[in-house]
Amino acid sequence: MLRILLIGAAVLAAIVVALLAWAATKPDTFRVERSTLIDASPEAIYAEIEDFRRWRAWSPYEDKDPNLERSYSGAERGVGAQYAWQGDGNVGSGRMEIRDAVPASEIVIALEFTAPMEAHNTALFTMTPEAGATRLTWTMEGPSNLMFNVMSIFLDMDEMIGGDFETGLARMKSNLEQEAAS
Numbered sequence: 232m233l234r235i236l237l238i239g240a241a242v243l244a245a246i247v248v249a250l251l252a253w254a255a256t257k258p259d260t261f262r263v264e265r266s267t268l269i270d271a272s273p274e275a276i277y278a279e280i281e282d283f284r285r286w287r288a289w290s291p292y293e294d295k296d297p298n299l300e301r302s303y304s305g306a307e308r309g310v311g312a313q314y315a316w317q318g319d320g321n322v323g324s325g326r327m328e329i330r331d332a333v334p335a336s337e338i339v340i341a342l343e344f345t346a347p348m349e350a351h352n353t354a355l356f357t358m359t360p361e362a363g364a365t366r367l368t369w370t371m372e373g374p375s376n377l378m379f380n381v382m383s384i385f386l387d388m389d390e391m392i393g394g395d396f397e398t399g400l401a402r403m404k405s406n407l408e409q410e411a412a413s
Contacts, residue, residue, distance in 0.1 A: 261375045263389050265396035266368035271407040273335035273358035273365045279403055280338050280356050281329065282307070283314035288406055291398040295321040323347050327354070342371070367403070369396045 269276060279285050283303055287293045296318035305313035305328065315326040324346045331339040340354040352373030359366045371392060 259375055260372060261388055262370065262372040263392045263396065264368060264370040265393055265400055266366055267397075267400040267404055268361060268364050268366050269404045269407055270364045271404075271411055273360060275407055275411075276358050276365055276367050276403070277335045277338070279407070281309045281312070281332060283312055283327070286314070289399055289402040291395040291402070292316075292322050320347060342373075367400060369400060371396075 279289060293299065299316055299318040299322060302315045303313065304315070305311045308329075310329050310332050313326060313328045315324075316322065317324040323344055325342065325344040327343075328341050329338060330341045331337075336358055338356045340356075342350075342352045342354055344350040344352070350373060352371055355368075355370040355372075357366075357368045357370075359368070
Protein backbone atom coordinates (compact mmCIF):
# COMPACT_ATOMS: atom_id res chain seq x y z
CA MET A 232 0.00 0.00 0.00
CA LEU A 233 2.84 2.38 0.89
CA ARG A 234 4.47 1.59 -2.43
CA ILE A 235 1.29 2.55 -4.31
CA LEU A 236 1.07 5.84 -2.39
CA LEU A 237 4.71 6.64 -3.15
CA ILE A 238 4.25 5.85 -6.84
CA GLY A 239 1.09 8.01 -6.91
CA ALA A 240 2.91 10.90 -5.20
CA ALA A 241 5.83 10.59 -7.64
CA VAL A 242 3.48 10.62 -10.64
CA LEU A 243 1.64 13.65 -9.26
CA ALA A 244 4.94 15.46 -8.62
CA ALA A 245 6.10 14.65 -12.17
CA ILE A 246 2.85 16.07 -13.59
CA VAL A 247 3.22 19.28 -11.56
CA VAL A 248 6.87 19.66 -12.63
CA ALA A 249 5.91 19.04 -16.28
CA LEU A 250 3.12 21.65 -16.12
CA LEU A 251 5.45 24.21 -14.53
CA ALA A 252 8.14 23.49 -17.13
CA TRP A 253 5.59 23.86 -19.94
CA ALA A 254 4.28 27.11 -18.44
CA ALA A 255 7.83 28.44 -18.17
CA THR A 256 8.28 28.07 -21.94
CA LYS A 257 5.24 30.25 -22.73
CA PRO A 258 5.72 33.93 -23.73
CA ASP A 259 6.10 36.49 -20.96
CA THR A 260 3.40 38.71 -22.48
CA PHE A 261 -0.10 38.19 -23.85
CA ARG A 262 -2.13 40.03 -26.45
CA VAL A 263 -5.82 39.83 -27.35
CA GLU A 264 -7.10 41.79 -30.34
CA ARG A 265 -10.35 42.13 -32.25
CA SER A 266 -11.54 44.61 -34.86
CA THR A 267 -14.60 45.56 -36.84
CA LEU A 268 -15.49 47.92 -39.64
CA ILE A 269 -17.97 50.60 -38.54
CA ASP A 270 -19.88 52.86 -40.91
CA ALA A 271 -19.09 55.93 -38.80
CA SER A 272 -16.41 58.58 -38.67
CA PRO A 273 -13.29 58.11 -36.54
CA GLU A 274 -14.44 61.18 -34.59
CA ALA A 275 -17.77 59.56 -33.66
CA ILE A 276 -16.04 56.37 -32.52
CA TYR A 277 -13.38 58.29 -30.61
CA ALA A 278 -16.12 60.16 -28.69
CA GLU A 279 -17.59 56.82 -27.51
CA ILE A 280 -14.25 55.67 -26.11
CA GLU A 281 -12.72 58.85 -24.67
CA ASP A 282 -15.65 59.38 -22.26
CA PHE A 283 -15.93 56.48 -19.79
CA ARG A 284 -19.52 57.46 -18.99
CA ARG A 285 -20.47 56.50 -22.55
CA TRP A 286 -19.08 52.95 -22.14
CA ARG A 287 -22.33 51.89 -20.45
CA ALA A 288 -23.95 51.87 -23.91
CA TRP A 289 -21.51 49.45 -25.50
CA SER A 290 -19.02 47.82 -23.09
CA PRO A 291 -19.75 44.12 -22.56
CA TYR A 292 -18.58 44.39 -18.95
CA GLU A 293 -21.17 46.98 -17.94
CA ASP A 294 -24.06 44.51 -17.80
CA LYS A 295 -22.29 41.44 -16.38
CA ASP A 296 -23.01 42.63 -12.84
CA PRO A 297 -26.30 44.52 -12.31
CA ASN A 298 -24.97 45.89 -9.00
CA LEU A 299 -21.68 47.15 -10.44
CA GLU A 300 -20.39 50.19 -8.54
CA ARG A 301 -18.74 52.81 -10.74
CA SER A 302 -16.85 56.01 -10.04
CA TYR A 303 -15.35 58.59 -12.36
CA SER A 304 -12.53 61.00 -11.58
CA GLY A 305 -9.81 63.03 -13.22
CA ALA A 306 -10.55 64.68 -16.54
CA GLU A 307 -14.11 64.43 -17.83
CA ARG A 308 -12.84 62.74 -20.99
CA GLY A 309 -9.60 62.07 -22.83
CA VAL A 310 -6.15 61.96 -21.24
CA GLY A 311 -6.45 61.84 -17.45
CA ALA A 312 -10.02 60.50 -17.39
CA GLN A 313 -10.37 57.75 -14.81
CA TYR A 314 -12.96 55.06 -14.19
CA ALA A 315 -13.03 52.67 -11.25
CA TRP A 316 -15.35 49.73 -10.76
CA GLN A 317 -16.17 47.26 -8.05
CA GLY A 318 -18.30 44.26 -8.86
CA ASP A 319 -18.94 40.61 -8.34
CA GLY A 320 -16.85 37.68 -9.57
CA ASN A 321 -17.97 38.32 -13.15
CA VAL A 322 -16.23 41.70 -13.39
CA GLY A 323 -14.01 41.95 -10.32
CA SER A 324 -12.67 45.36 -9.44
CA GLY A 325 -10.07 47.78 -10.69
CA ARG A 326 -9.52 51.06 -12.43
CA MET A 327 -8.71 52.48 -15.86
CA GLU A 328 -7.06 55.72 -16.89
CA ILE A 329 -6.62 57.19 -20.35
CA ARG A 330 -2.88 57.73 -20.57
CA ASP A 331 -2.47 58.84 -24.17
CA ALA A 332 -4.76 59.86 -26.97
CA VAL A 333 -4.52 61.04 -30.55
CA PRO A 334 -7.95 62.49 -31.44
CA ALA A 335 -9.94 60.33 -33.87
CA SER A 336 -7.01 57.92 -34.17
CA GLU A 337 -5.86 56.19 -30.96
CA ILE A 338 -6.57 55.90 -27.24
CA VAL A 339 -4.23 54.15 -24.77
CA ILE A 340 -5.70 53.05 -21.43
CA ALA A 341 -3.84 51.78 -18.38
CA LEU A 342 -5.85 48.94 -16.76
CA GLU A 343 -5.30 47.96 -13.16
CA PHE A 344 -7.23 44.93 -11.97
CA THR A 345 -7.34 44.44 -8.21
CA ALA A 346 -9.77 41.51 -7.92
CA PRO A 347 -10.20 38.63 -8.37
CA MET A 348 -6.46 38.89 -9.01
CA GLU A 349 -4.03 41.73 -9.50
CA ALA A 350 -2.94 42.57 -13.03
CA HIS A 351 -1.57 45.61 -14.85
CA ASN A 352 -2.41 45.69 -18.55
CA THR A 353 -2.84 48.14 -21.39
CA ALA A 354 -5.86 48.57 -23.65
CA LEU A 355 -5.43 50.20 -27.02
CA PHE A 356 -8.18 51.41 -29.33
CA THR A 357 -7.19 52.42 -32.85
CA MET A 358 -9.44 54.01 -35.46
CA THR A 359 -8.30 53.72 -39.07
CA PRO A 360 -10.26 55.04 -42.06
CA GLU A 361 -11.02 52.17 -44.45
CA ALA A 362 -13.26 51.97 -47.53
CA GLY A 363 -15.46 54.91 -46.53
CA ALA A 364 -15.86 53.59 -42.97
CA THR A 365 -13.60 53.18 -39.92
CA ARG A 366 -11.75 50.08 -38.76
CA LEU A 367 -11.89 50.01 -34.95
CA THR A 368 -9.38 47.70 -33.30
CA TRP A 369 -9.53 46.87 -29.57
CA THR A 370 -6.36 45.36 -28.11
CA MET A 371 -5.38 44.35 -24.59
CA GLU A 372 -1.86 43.31 -23.73
CA GLY A 373 0.19 42.80 -20.64
CA PRO A 374 2.75 40.75 -18.79
CA SER A 375 2.26 37.03 -18.38
CA ASN A 376 3.91 35.71 -15.22
CA LEU A 377 4.39 32.03 -14.34
CA MET A 378 1.02 31.74 -12.54
CA PHE A 379 -0.76 33.34 -15.51
CA ASN A 380 1.04 30.95 -17.86
CA VAL A 381 0.00 27.93 -15.78
CA MET A 382 -3.62 29.13 -15.91
CA SER A 383 -3.33 29.65 -19.67
CA ILE A 384 -2.66 25.91 -20.08
CA PHE A 385 -6.27 25.34 -19.02
CA LEU A 386 -7.95 28.64 -20.00
CA ASP A 387 -7.45 30.38 -23.33
CA MET A 388 -7.26 34.13 -22.64
CA ASP A 389 -7.89 34.97 -26.28
CA GLU A 390 -11.13 32.98 -26.26
CA MET A 391 -12.24 34.33 -22.87
CA ILE A 392 -11.64 38.03 -23.54
CA GLY A 393 -11.89 37.97 -27.32
CA GLY A 394 -15.57 37.13 -27.19
CA ASP A 395 -16.20 40.10 -24.90
CA PHE A 396 -14.31 42.38 -27.28
CA GLU A 397 -16.40 41.10 -30.19
CA THR A 398 -19.59 41.81 -28.23
CA GLY A 399 -18.47 45.34 -27.34
CA LEU A 400 -17.39 46.13 -30.88
CA ALA A 401 -20.69 44.81 -32.28
CA ARG A 402 -22.67 46.94 -29.80
CA MET A 403 -20.71 50.06 -30.66
CA LYS A 404 -21.12 49.35 -34.39
CA SER A 405 -24.87 48.85 -34.00
CA ASN A 406 -25.32 51.97 -31.85
CA LEU A 407 -23.32 54.26 -34.13
CA GLU A 408 -24.78 52.94 -37.37
CA GLN A 409 -28.35 53.21 -36.02
CA GLU A 410 -27.61 56.74 -34.84
CA ALA A 411 -26.26 57.68 -38.27
CA ALA A 412 -29.32 56.17 -40.01
CA SER A 413 -31.81 58.21 -37.96
